[in-house]
Amino acid sequence: xxxxxxxxxxxxxxILCRSCEARHKGMCGVLEPEELVALARRTxxxxxxxxxxxxxxxxxxxxxxxxxxxVVKLTKGLEDGRQQVVGLQFAPDFLGRLFGDESQTxxxxxxxxxxxxxxxxxxxxLIAENPALEHRLMQQTLRELxxxxxxxxxxxxxxxQEKVASxxxxxxxxxxxxRPDGALGAVFDLPLSRADIADFLGLTIETVSRQMxxxxxxxxxxxxxxxxxxxxxLRRLADMxx
Amino acid sequence: xxxxxxxxxxxxxxILCRSCEARHKGMCGVLEPEELVALARRTxxxxxxxxxxxxxxxxxxxxxxxxxxxVVKLTKGLEDGRQQVVGLQFAPDFLGRLFGDESQTxxxxxxxxxxxxxxxxxxxxLIAENPALEHRLMQQTLRELxxxxxxxxxxxxxxxQEKVASxxxxxxxxxxxxRPDGALGAVFDLPLSRADIADFLGLTIETVSRQMxxxxxxxxxxxxxxxxxxxxxLRRLADMxx
DNA sequence: CGCGAAATTGACAAGGGTCAATACCGGTGG
DNA sequence: CCACCGGTATTGACCCTTGTCAATTTCGCG
Numbered sequence: 001x002x003x004x005x006x007x008x009x010x011x012x013x014x015i016l017c018r019s020c021e022a023r024h025k026g027m028c029g030v031l032e033p034e035e036l037v038a039l040a041r042r043t044x045x046x047x048x049x050x051x052x053x054x055x056x057x058x059x060x061x062x063x064x065x066x067x068x069x070x071v072v073k074l075t076k077g078l079e080d081g082r083q084q085v086v087g088l089q090f091a092p093d094f095l096g097r098l099f100g101d102e103s104q105t106x107x108x109x110x111x112x113x114x115x116x117x118x119x120x121x122x123x124x125x126l127i128a129e130n131p132a133l134e135h136r137l138m139q140q141t142l143r144e145l146x147x148x149x150x151x152x153x154x155x156x157x158x159x160x161q162e163k164v165a166s167x168x169x170x171x172x173x174x175x176x177x178x179r180p181d182g183a184l185g186a187v188f189d190l191p192l193s194r195a196d197i198a199d200f201l202g203l204t205i206e207t208v209s210r211q212m213x214x215x216x217x218x219x220x221x222x223x224x225x226x227x228x229x230x231x232x233x234l235r236r237l238a239d240m241x242x
Numbered sequence: 243x244x245x246x247x248x249x250x251x252x253x254x255x256x257i258l259c260r261s262c263e264a265r266h267k268g269m270c271g272v273l274e275p276e277e278l279v280a281l282a283r284r285t286x287x288x289x290x291x292x293x294x295x296x297x298x299x300x301x302x303x304x305x306x307x308x309x310x311x312x313v314v315k316l317t318k319g320l321e322d323g324r325q326q327v328v329g330l331q332f333a334p335d336f337l338g339r340l341f342g343d344e345s346q347t348x349x350x351x352x353x354x355x356x357x358x359x360x361x362x363x364x365x366x367x368l369i370a371e372n373p374a375l376e377h378r379l380m381q382q383t384l385r386e387l388x389x390x391x392x393x394x395x396x397x398x399x400x401x402x403q404e405k406v407a408s409x410x411x412x413x414x415x416x417x418x419x420x421r422p423d424g425a426l427g428a429v430f431d432l433p434l435s436r437a438d439i440a441d442f443l444g445l446t447i448e449t450v451s452r453q454m455x456x457x458x459x460x461x462x463x464x465x466x467x468x469x470x471x472x473x474x475x476l477r478r479l480a481d482m483x484x
Numbered sequence: 485c486g487c488g489a490a491a492t493t494g495a496c497a498a499g500g501g502t503c504a505a506t507a508c509c510g511g512t513g514g
Numbered sequence: 515c516c517a518c519c520g521g522t523a524t525t526g527a528c529c530c531t532t533g534t535c536a537a538t539t540t541c542g543c544g
Contacts, residue, residue: 076395078484084398086391097388099381104388131373138380139341145383146339146346148390149328153318155397156326156444160500194523202398207500209524226509226523242320402532436491446533451492468491468541 014040022066022116026092027140030132042122048109055096055107064096064123070113071175071191074105075199085200087144090174094140098127111191155202162242163201164211168221168229169237186231215240256282264308264358268334269382272374284364290351297338297349305361306338312355313417313433316347317441327442329386332416336382340369353433396484397444404484405443406453410463410471411479427474457482 012033013023017040022028028036045068048054054065054072067089074087086105089095095115097103127134154166172186179186190197194205201208215221220237222230231237255265255275259282264270270278287310290296296307296314309331316329328347331337337357339345369376396408414428421428432439436447443450457463462479464472473479 074391076391078395078399080484082399082484084395086394098384100384105391131376134373134376134380138376138383141380141383141387142340142342145387145390148387148394149316149318149347152328152390152394152397153320153326155394156441157320157324199398204501205523206502206525210500213524242322242324447491448493448534449532452532455492 012037016040016045020066020068020092020116022068022092024092026066027094027133027136028066030136031126031130035126035130039118039122039126043116043118046115046117048113048115050109050111052109052113053106054109054113054115055103055105057104057106058102060102061097061100061120063117063119064094064098065115065117067091067093067095068114068116071110072113073108073110073192073196073200075108076105083199084202085196087148088170088174088200094137098137098141099124110196158242160201160203160207160211161214162240163203164197164208165215165220165237165240166242167197167201168215168231169234169241172229172231172234172237184233184235186234188229190227190229254279258282258287262308262310262358263334264310264336266334268308269336269375269378270308272378273368273372277368277372281360281364281368285358285360288357288359290355290357292351292353294351294355295348296351296355296357297345297347299346299348300344302344303339303342303362305359306336306340306365307357307359309333309335309337310356310358313352314355315350315352315434315438315442317350318347325441326444327438329390330412330416330442336379340379340383341366352438400484402443402445402449402453403456404482405445406439406450407457407462407479407482408484409439409443410457410473411476411483413471414473414476414479426476427472428476429472430470432469432471 014037017023017028017036020026020028023036028039031039046065048070055061057075057077068091070091072089072093072095073085074089075083075085077083088110089107095107097105127137154163158166171190171192172188175188175191192200194208197203198205198208212221212223216223220231220233220240222232224230256279259265259270259278262268262270265278270281273281288307290312297303299317299319310333312333314331314335314337315327316331317325317327319325330352331349337349339347369379396405400408413432413434414430417430417433434442436450439445440447440450454463454465458465462473462475462482464474466472
């Protein structure tokens with residue numbers, strides 16, 4: 001495939017981009033080396049601790065970003081403090097509301113997070129020049145829409161038990177760092193606190209905790225050290241997702 | 243095909259497109275007259291009764307469509323029959339999962355619906371030729387994503403009362419046929435049955451009914467003839483949305 | 485007018501929320 | 515290495531919202 005060939009033969013790819021996931025699976029995969037060089041000149045890497053606010057709700061959009069490492073949670077809040085996590089983003093997802101004047105969600109670092117930040121103007125200019133980039137971002141947007149709709153089913157129609165199982169299943173697929181393809185089980189660290197999980201599932205901390213306990217007692221999962229989870233058989237977990 | 247006059251002055255918009263909302267606010271608004279003519283040759287109008295299946299879940303995608311009239315509900319189901327409405331589409335929304343192999347949702351006519359159906363190949367070809375079209379569709383996709391996330395808050399964090407109020411508020415904004423801009427209130431017919439509303443809100447029919455009754459008793463709405471709703475003061479309704 | 489479907493209402497049960505007490509983890513300093 | 519501390523998670527008791535089941539009522543339509 002030509003993309004690959006170009007990559008191998010061209011030594012002009014910015015150093016920082018070479019090991020970046022966005023370069024391969026993310027939006028930068030559609031850029032020509034020259035474009036990548038031009039873009040890299042205007043980006044900068046940032047590092048954030050858990051809880052850091054990356055984008056504020058109802059704030060003006062001045063930049064976009066790619067998630068290079070870690071997990072970002074997108075949340076929306078009601079006036080009285082109730083919160084709902086409306087999305088989770090993993091590397092190499094794109095972060096930010098394209099073509100909007102202000103962000104509709106808050107983006108918070110759930111774990112340690114590294115971003116590659118792009119000024120708004122730089123990205124929009126590049127999009128205008130290269131339809132393939134918009135196409136790639138369209139694909140990600142469509143995928144996010146699919147995910148959001150899947151999650152609406154979970155929020156609206158599943159029991160607490162099924163919600164927690166669905167969450168663990170989701171994380172198992174995204175966050176097991178070195179899972180072989182055919183593996184039956186998974187091992188991972190939860191990137192979210194119980195409070196975050198509750199906000200993601202539309203439940204309370206207590207209910208999440210109780211359902212985790214039930215799953216543990218049923219032998220579906222093993223919890224060691226509070227955040228570390230082992231799923232011996234993913235099929236079994238999937239069956240509990242409703 | 244016989245020679246047709248193709249001079250500059252023959253920029254006639256196809257007759258069927260002239261009164262179509264998609265021509266103005268929908269995706270066709272970005273098309274040049276020639277493109278519109280070419281596209282119109284490959285589309286056809288279809289009419290559907292309430293309950294008709296427009297797109298099946300997990301079916302191959304062969305065509306897309308524009309909603310010309312009526313309300314379409316997008317649903318997802320669990321094996322055991324539980325259902326969740328994950329989106330509502332009004333004229334002149336675009337219908338269908340772009341660039342996907344199969345639909346992830348079922349599209350059902352909620353009311354009488356007229357569609358303008360475009361074969362998959364025709365649309366994808368046009369998109370490839372005209373980036374402005376993809377851009378327009380990107381905008382709609384982003385809007386749908388925003389709406390989906392708003393609704394996730396409703397599903398996950400609002401009470402039954404707030405959910406029903408939110409639903410009525412949503413419909414009031416979309417379905418009042420002739421509402422002046424500054425109007426305080428709204429009058430409309432519900433395009434969805436109680437069962438549909440319940441599936442949209444993640445509630446049961448009974449709970450929806452009870453909450454409607456409470457809103458009626460509180461004087462926030464008036465219900466005449468079962469489907470016909472009057473909201474004297476939209477502000478009041480909005481305040482109940484949480 | 486009368487029928488079937490849809491909607492309302494009521495009585496009751498249960499799933500999940502609330503509040504409070506306890507246990508646990510991870511880090512700090514003795 | 516252990517004791518202590520603050521934040522996080524678990525567990526328990528109780529209650530409230532919403533779901534369930536069943537009986538009417540209303541609507542739409544022939």
